[in-house]
Amino acid sequence: MSETAQSRAVPALSLAVLLGVWAVAALLTRDPQLLPAPWQLAGPFWGELRSGDLLYHLGMTLWRVACAFVLAMSIGVALGLVMGRSERLDRWLDPWLVVFLNLPALVLIVLCYLWIGLTEVAAILAVSLNKIPNVAIVLREGARALSPDLDAMARVYAMPRGARLRHVVLPQLAPFIAGAARSGVALIWKIVLVVEFLGRSSGVGFQIHMHFQLFDVGMVLVYALSFIAVMLAVEWGLLQPWERRVRRWRAA
Amino acid sequence: MGPVTTLGAARAALAGGMIEVGITDKRFGAVQVLGQVTFTVAPGEVMAILGPSGVGKSTLLRIVAGVDEDFTGHVRGPARRAMVFQDPTLLPWRSALDNLRIVHPGLGDAEAQEMLGKVGLGDRGAAFPGQLSLGQQRRLSLARAFAGQPELLIMDEPFVSLDSATGEEMLALTERLIAETRPATLLVTHARAEAERLASRIMHLAGQPAVLRDGVGP
Numbered sequence: 001m002s003e004t005a006q007s008r009a010v011p012a013l014s015l016a017v018l019l020g021v022w023a024v025a026a027l028l029t030r031d032p033q034l035l036p037a038p039w040q041l042a043g044p045f046w047g048e049l050r051s052g053d054l055l056y057h058l059g060m061t062l063w064r065v066a067c068a069f070v071l072a073m074s075i076g077v078a079l080g081l082v083m084g085r086s087e088r089l090d091r092w093l094d095p096w097l098v099v100f101l102n103l104p105a106l107v108l109i110v111l112c113y114l115w116i117g118l119t120e121v122a123a124i125l126a127v128s129l130n131k132i133p134n135v136a137i138v139l140r141e142g143a144r145a146l147s148p149d150l151d152a153m154a155r156v157y158a159m160p161r162g163a164r165l166r167h168v169v170l171p172q173l174a175p176f177i178a179g180a181a182r183s184g185v186a187l188i189w190k191i192v193l194v195v196e197f198l199g200r201s202s203g204v205g206f207q208i209h210m211h212f213q214l215f216d217v218g219m220v221l222v223y224a225l226s227f228i229a230v231m232l233a234v235e236w237g238l239l240q241p242w243e244r245r246v247r248r249w250r251a252a
Numbered sequence: 253m254g255p256v257t258t259l260g261a262a263r264a265a266l267a268g269g270m271i272e273v274g275i276t277d278k279r280f281g282a283v284q285v286l287g288q289v290t291f292t293v294a295p296g297e298v299m300a301i302l303g304p305s306g307v308g309k310s311t312l313l314r315i316v317a318g319v320d321e322d323f324t325g326h327v328r329g330p331a332r333r334a335m336v337f338q339d340p341t342l343l344p345w346r347s348a349l350d351n352l353r354i355v356h357p358g359l360g361d362a363e364a365q366e367m368l369g370k371v372g373l374g375d376r377g378a379a380f381p382g383q384l385s386l387g388q389q390r391r392l393s394l395a396r397a398f399a400g401q402p403e404l405l406i407m408d409e410p411f412v413s414l415d416s417a418t419g420e421e422m423l424a425l426t427e428r429l430i431a432e433t434r435p436a437t438l439l440v441t442h443a444r445a446e447a448e449r450l451a452s453r454i455m456h457l458a459g460q461p462a463v464l465r466d467g468v469g470p
Contacts, residue, residue, distance in 0.1 A: 149341045152319040156335040157355045157400065167354045171345040249345040249380045 036218045045222045053207075057223070058230055061203040064120075064192045068127035069184060075128070076135025077177060081169075083136065084143020101133040105191050109198060118199040127191045134187065135180045142176030174246045181239060189231055270294050271329035271404050271436045273316055278308075278323040278461075285311050286323070287461040295403065296434040300441060300451035301464070308462040309440040310338075313408050316438060329436070330403035334396075336410045340389035342381040348392050349377035356400045364399065371395040371425060387418040391425065398429045405435040411446055423449060 019038055026037035048054035083090045083097075109126040116122035146169065154164045170177075196205025204227045211219035271293045278286035285308045293299045303309050314320040316327055317335050342351050352364040359367075368374050371391040373384075381389055390410065397405060410426065411419045427450060430437055441447050447454050456465045 149337065149339060150343070152314065152317070153335070153337065153341045153355075155319050156317045156333055156406075157396075158331075158333075159355060160357070163354060163357065167343060167346060171343070246345075249382065 032218070033215070034217060036221065041218055041222055041225070044218050045226070048219075048222060054223070054226060057202060057204050057207050058226060060200075061189070061192055061196065061205065061227060062230060064124060064127070064196070064203065065185070065189045067124045068131065068188050068192060069181075071124065071128040072131035072135055072184060072188065073177075073181060076132045076180065077139050077173075079132065080136040080139025080141075081143045081173075084140040084146070090140070097133050097136060100129065101137070105130045105194065109191075109195055113199045120200075123192075123195045123200055126195055127188055130191050131184055131188055135184060138176050138180040138183075139173065142173045146172050171246070178239070178243045178246070182235075185231065185234065185239070189227065193227075271316070271327070271438070273325075273327050273329075275312070275315060275323055275325035275327070277325065278311060278315065284461040286315075287459070287463040289325075289457070289462070289464045291455065291464060293404075293436040293438060295436050297453065298430060298437040298439060298451045299453045299455065300439045300447035301455050301457050302442065302444065302447055303440075303457035303462070305442060307457050307459075309457055310408055312457065312462075313406050313438065313440055316404075317406050332400060332403045333406065334398070334400055334402035334404070334435070335406040336393055336397045336408065338409045338412060340381065340386075340393040342389060342392060342396075344381050347378050347380060348373060348384065351381065351392060352396055352399050355396055359399055367395045367399045368392075370398075370429070387414060387422070390414065390418075390422060394422070394426065394429065398433055401433060402435045405430070405433075405437045407437065407439045407441075409441055410439075411441070411443070426450065 023037055026032075026035050026040075029035045032040055045054070079093070083093055108129050112122040112126035112129070116125065150168050150172070154168050159168070192203070193205035193208065196203035197209045198205075200206050204223045207223045208220050211223070273289065273291055275286055275289040277284065289312060291299065301309060301312070311320065313335070315323050316329075317333060318327070343354065346354060348368060349361075349364055352367060353359055353361070356364075365374070365377060368377055371394055373388060373391060373395065376384060376388065381392065384392065394410070397407075407426075411422050414422060423446065430450070437450075439447065439450055457463075458465060
């Protein structure tokens, strides 16, 4: 088997094994109320898809994930960059970072809802605040690792600020930004579900809340798995190709 | 931009591309690295600074280049500066051609291509620096320095760790480009032969803290 064929076949095979474990567990449980087999989800899935509910709630969740992601990444990158560049600022802001990093997501969410109200702004803000410290910490490491030689080069040749950021600084930070984005998307969509569970009337989290109260394990799984599929598509269709593009000079 | 002949003309010549360096003190923490270092370089003149490694040659160059501003004294000189570093210090994520164009936004495509041709990289414009040999990367770094038509050129051991054939090729190329552009050039090296070949004046940096000494030296 060639290298590329193998690199494609292995993830698919590994997922098939996971599906097999689930099927065996379902057969052993023999209670579709508790754990339906994979094929027993096809009916409910199709129903939700045809009614339009599935797409609507997936869309709402995806929209919130996107908003929180953009907000958390831009603020986190900026914060990490200035903290990595200025030791003084780092000393001042580092304790804040530690506090926010150790504040449980649930507490931030509840406080945002209590102070701002059960609104979209509160929901997205709560998710962003949860993620910003992580992004900042990763990017601070990146900013500390910036090459002093390239910095000197940019200064000698008096490169304008914009060009320096775009051609000298950001390419050096790209691996850190990609890492933060990766772990960011995974964390953000989980927190978005909690936010929806607690205080929104749409989205995958809201649907899971509703079917949890009805003890409908099947529908909980339908919504959860559908969203996992969406996030995998984002990872493979968006994040990985972008990463390959910015890394192409390494492979050359 | 005539050459400077008398001391009295120094101030007027400053505007004409002369560089005047008057460092009195440079420290890293409690350690004084540089003492009195005073010199001028006229346009078209090449001054070489020799000295043992670790004496503070690179520190001096960083001050003259304007990268290190934490010192006592003054550096006056032209705004159009270029520096050839010990390492090529290229942008590894941009092509050879882009390495010239990004650093010199005023440079047209044809001029950038012509500059690559001058250093023998005419057909490697699309290559990333990682695809070039060390000798080619050094030549690209040289092309980047001269592409801006610098009035002040600073070279920090530009021929170190090259084999003798490549080193000779680089030397000849540098000689040609300096003759063409005629910047005020400051060359730091530990190889006496390089200094004698390129420079019209040789100084020694020695001592602790290091000071500049004239003439033939040890």
